[in-house]
Amino acid sequence: MDKEEFAEVVINATDSLYRVSFAILGNEADCEDAVGEAIATAFSKLYTLRQEKYAKTWLTKILIRECYRTLKLRKRTVSAGDDMDNIIEFSDRSERPDYSELYEALGKLSKEQRTVIVLYYLEGYSVREVAKITGVTQGTVKSRLSRARNHLKYMLNDEEIITSDGLEQEKINMQGRVHVV
Amino acid sequence: MIDNRLWEMFPETPERFQKKVKQSVADQLTIERKKNTVRVPRAAAVTVICILLAGTTVGAANISKLKEYISNWGHTLPEENVVTYAGSEQADMVQGTAGETSADANSEDGSTDDEQDKMSYNDIRGSLSELEKKNLDIVRNNYIEHALMSEEDAEKKICDEWVAEPFLLMDEVYMDGSSLYYSAHLADGCNIKPIDSKDHTFVNGVDCLNEFFEETDEPGHYVGSIDLTMNASSDINFVNQGDELAVMLNLYVDENSGETRLFTFSDKNWNGSVDTKDLSGTVIELEKYGSVRMDKLLVSPSKITVKVTYTMSGDGLDEMLTGYGYSNDNQDLITQFNFKDSNGKRYYMRGTEENGYKDRVVNASSGGHIEKVSDGAYRWDFEFVIEQNFDMNSDTLILIPCTQTRDADGKFIPGTEKEIPELSFEVKLK
Numbered sequence: 119m120d121k122e123e124f125a126e127v128v129i130n131a132t133d134s135l136y137r138v139s140f141a142i143l144g145n146e147a148d149c150e151d152a153v154g155e156a157i158a159t160a161f162s163k164l165y166t167l168r169q170e171k172y173a174k175t176w177l178t179k180i181l182i183r184e185c186y187r188t189l190k191l192r193k194r195t196v197s198a199g200d201d202m203d204n205i206i207e208f209s210d211r212s213e214r215p216d217y218s219e220l221y222e223a224l225g226k227l228s229k230e231q232r233t234v235i236v237l238y239y240l241e242g243y244s245v246r247e248v249a250k251i252t253g254v255t256q257g258t259v260k261s262r263l264s265r266a267r268n269h270l271k272y273m274l275n276d277e278e279i280i281t282s283d284g285l286e287q288e289k290i291n292m293q294g295r296v297h298v299v
Numbered sequence: 300m301i302d303n304r305l306w307e308m309f310p311e312t313p314e315r316f317q318k319k320v321k322q323s324v325a326d327q328l329t330i331e332r333k334k335n336t337v338r339v340p341r342a343a344a345v346t347v348i349c350i351l352l353a354g355t356t357v358g359a360a361n362i363s364k365l366k367e368y369i370s371n372w373g374h375t376l377p378e379e380n381v382v383t384y385a386g387s388e389q390a391d392m393v394q395g396t397a398g399e400t401s402a403d404a405n406s407e408d409g410s411t412d413d414e415q416d417k418m419s420y421n422d423i424r425g426s427l428s429e430l431e432k433k434n435l436d437i438v439r440n441n442y443i444e445h446a447l448m449s450e451e452d453a454e455k456k457i458c459d460e461w462v463a464e465p466f467l468l469m470d471e472v473y474m475d476g477s478s479l480y481y482s483a484h485l486a487d488g489c490n491i492k493p494i495d496s497k498d499h500t501f502v503n504g505v506d507c508l509n510e511f512f513e514e515t516d517e518p519g520h521y522v523g524s525i526d527l528t529m530n531a532s533s534d535i536n537f538v539n540q541g542d543e544l545a546v547m548l549n550l551y552v553d554e555n556s557g558e559t560r561l562f563t564f565s566d567k568n569w570n571g572s573v574d575t576k577d578l579s580g581t582v583i584e585l586e587k588y589g590s591v592r593m594d595k596l597l598v599s600p601s602k603i604t605v606k607v608t609y610t611m612s613g614d615g616l617d618e619m620l621t622g623y624g625y626s627n628d629n630q631d632l633i634t635q636f637n638f639k640d641s642n643g644k645r646y647y648m649r650g651t652e653e654n655g656y657k658d659r660v661v662n663a664s665s666g667g668h669i670e671k672v673s674d675g676a677y678r679w680d681f682e683f684v685i686e687q688n689f690d691m692n693s694d695t696l697i698l699i700p701c702t703q704t705r706d707a708d709g710k711f712i713p714g715t716e717k718e719i720p721e722l723s724f725e726v727k728l729k
Contacts, residue, residue: 125324132320136312150319157320161327242446244498245508257663260508260526265665265682268606 119170121161127173128157134174134241135181141236142185142229152188156181175243179251182233189229223273231266234259365471365482368515368522380600381473382571420454428565430545433504438547438561441499441506466491467521467562472544476575477528478601479507479546483564485519491560493521497549500525509548523548528597528604528684544569575599576729583724588613591724595682598728600691606682607698609722616675619721623702630668633679633700634711635661637718640693648683648701652713660689699723 119127128135135156139149160180167176224232230252237248238259245263249256365381420439424432435457442453467483474480479502485491496512502525512523525546545565552558578596585591588611595606625632638646638660650659664683672678685696700722704715 121328125328128320128324132317133312135320136316140310146313146316150316153316154319154323157323157327246498255662257661258665261663261665261682261684264528264663 119164119167119173121164123170124161124164124167124173128160128177131174131177134178137240138178138233138236139181139185141224141232141240142182143188144225148185148188152184153181156184159184175247175251178237178241179253182251186229219274220270223270226273227266227269231262231269234262235266235270238263365473365480365522368482369473369480380475380571380574381471382566382569383471384469384566418458420458423458427563428543428545428567430503430543431547431563431565434501434545434547434563435561437499437501437504437506438549466560467493467564469564470520472566472571474527474544474571475573475599475601477526477597477599477604478510479525479527480522480601481524481546481564482515482520482522484521491552493550493552493560493562495551496523497551497559499549501545501547502527503543503545512548512550528602542569543567544571578727581726583726585609585611585722585724588616588619588721589676593726594680596726598691601686603685603689603691603696603728605685606680608678608680610676610678611722612676616677620669620677623717623719625669630670631666632669632702633666633681633719633722634703634705635664635701635716636681636683637699637701638685638689639697639699640690641695642690642693644690646689649711658688660685660687662686694729695725695727697723697725 237243470482496509500509508526510524548562576598581593597604635648648661650656666681669679700719
C-alpha cells in the first residue's frame with residue numbers, strides 16, 4: 119500500500135479514530151495529540167503493513183497504544199492516589215446537552231474495558247479483530263466485554279443493557295430443565 | 300441494547316479533530332508527489348447476505364464429528380443429551396418446507412428463481428418460524444446500527460441477496476445453559492463453502508457469541524460452538540425443552556471479498572435437555588480473613604462460569620497482603636487461581652509451561668484491583684470460565700488464589716507464581 123492510498127484510509131477513518139480515542143482519553147485536546155502521533159507513527163511504519171485490508175485495524179491499534187501512552191503520561195502528573203487510568207470524566211460536559219448516564223458510566227470503566235466496548239459495539243469489530251487491535255487473547259476480550267457490561271449494569275441498574283443478575287432474578291425457572299440449588 | 304445507546308449518545312467528530320487528521324496526513328505526504336484529491340471511498344466489498352433454509356431432502360445423515368471434536372477440546376458431553384438429525388427429520392422440522400425442496404416450491408407456484416429472489420423482506424420473514432424471525436430482525440438491526448444503513452436499505456440488502464437453496468444441514472446439536480455445540484454437513488449439490496462464522500450468532504432471538512466454526516477432516520462437514528453466556532442479555536433462560544430452537548449463523552464464504560451467507564436452522568420441538576445448576580449466591584467463610592461470595596456460579600457439563608467477590612478483613616490482614624507484595628503500586632496482587640477437584644487433582648488456570656499451556660482450564664478471566672474499602676478491610680472480585688481439561692463431574696471446586704510477577708511489558712514471568720493459601724476456599728458444585 120502506498121502513502122496516498124493509506125492517506126485515504128486515514129481520512130475515511132476520522133470518525134472512528136475520534137470515537138476510539140475519545141472513549142479512552144475523554145479529552146479532545148489529548149485526542150488530537152494522540153491521533154497526530156498515531157498518524158505519524160503509522161506512516162513511518164507503513165512498510166510493516168502486510169495486508170491492505172487490515173489497514174484500518176492496524177491504524178486503530180497504533181492509536182490505542184498512543185492513547186494508553188497519553189494516559190500513562192497523564193497519570194504521572196497527578197497526585198498519588200488518583201487513578202486516571204481507570205476513571206475519566208468526559209470533558210466539555212456543558213457543551214453536550216445530550217450527556218447521558220451511559221456516557222458517564224462508560225467513563226468509569228477501566229480503559230481496557232472502555233476500549234473493548236467501543237471497538238466491539240460502536241465500531242463493530244469482531245472479537246478476533248478486537249483481540250488483534252488490543253494485543254490480548256480472544257478470551258481476554260470476551261472477559262472484558264462481559265465485565266464491562268456487568269459494571270455498566272451495576273452502575274446504571276439498567277435491565278435494558280443486561281438482565282439483572284440479582285439473586286432473585288437469577289433463580290432459573292426452566293421448568294425442570296435446570297436444577298436450581 | 301448497548302450499541303444502540305452508544306450510537307445515540309456518542310458525540311460527533313469535532314471539526315478541530317477532523318482538521319487535525321487532515322493536516323497530519325498532509326504533513327506525512329511528500330511535497331514532490333503529484334497533487335492528490337481524496338477519492339470517494341471505494342464501495343465496501345459487497346456482503347452478500349442470503350438466508351438459506353435447511354430442509355431439502357438429502358441422503359442419510361452421516362455421523363458427525365461432534366463428539367470427537369468436543370472430546371478433543373477436553374469436554375465430555377452426556378450422550379443422551381445430544382440430539383441427532385437425519386435428512387427426512389430435518390425436512391419436516393423446517394417450517395413450510397416439509398418434504399419439499401426449494402425447486403419443488405418454485406414449480407408449485409410457478410415462480411422462477413429470479414422472482415423468488417425478489418421476495419420482499421416481509422415475505423422472507425413470513426417464510427420463517429417465529430424465532431427465526433427474531434433472529435433475522437437482529438441481523439437487520441445490526442446492519443442498521445453497525446453498518447449505518449437505513450432500515451429500508453438493510454431490508455433491501457437482505458432481499459436483494461435472498462437465495463432459497465440447500466445449504467447446511469444439522470447432524471447433531473448439544474445445548475446446555477452455557478454452550479451450544481453443533482455439527483453439520485453441506486447439502487448435496489451445494490456449491491457454497493463456508494470458511495468461518497461471524498462472531499454475532501443468534502439463538503432464539505438472542506445475540507450470542509460464536510466461539511468456533513471449522514471444517515472437520517472430512518470435507519463438507521463442520522463443527523461449531525456458540526457461547527450462550529456472552530449474550531447481550533446474559534439470560535440463559537431462553538430455550539426451554541419442548542419449545543423451538545432456532546439458530547442463525549452468518550458464515551463467511553469468501554475470505555477476500557468478505558461475502559457471507561446466513562444459515563438458519565430451526566427445530567420446532569426441541570427435545571434436547573439442559574443440565575445447568577445455578578449455585579449463585581453461595582457465601583463461604585474464609586478461615587481467618589472474611590468471606591467470599593459466589594456472585595455467579597453456573598455449573599454446566601460444558602462450562603463452569605464463576606464470579607467471586609472477596610470481602611476481606613481481620614487481624615493481620617494488612618501484614619498478610621503486604622507480605623505477598625500488595626501495595627498502592629501493586630494492587631493487582633492476585634493474578635489467577637489454581638484449582639483442585641474433589642479427588643485432590645490440581646489444575647492450573649492458564650496451564651503449565653512444561654505442557655505448552657495445553658493443560659489450561661480457563662481461556663477467559665478478568666479481575667480488578669484489590670480495593671481498600673477502609674482500614675484493614677479490602678474487596679476484590681474476579682471472574683473466569685472453566686471450560687476444558689477439568690473433571691466436570693467433581694463434587695467440589697477448591698480455589699487457591701495466586702500471585703505472579705510481571706515483567707516491564709506486563710507479561711507474566713514463568714516460575715514466579717506463588718499461592719496464597721490464606722485466601723483459598725472450597726465450594727460445592729452439586
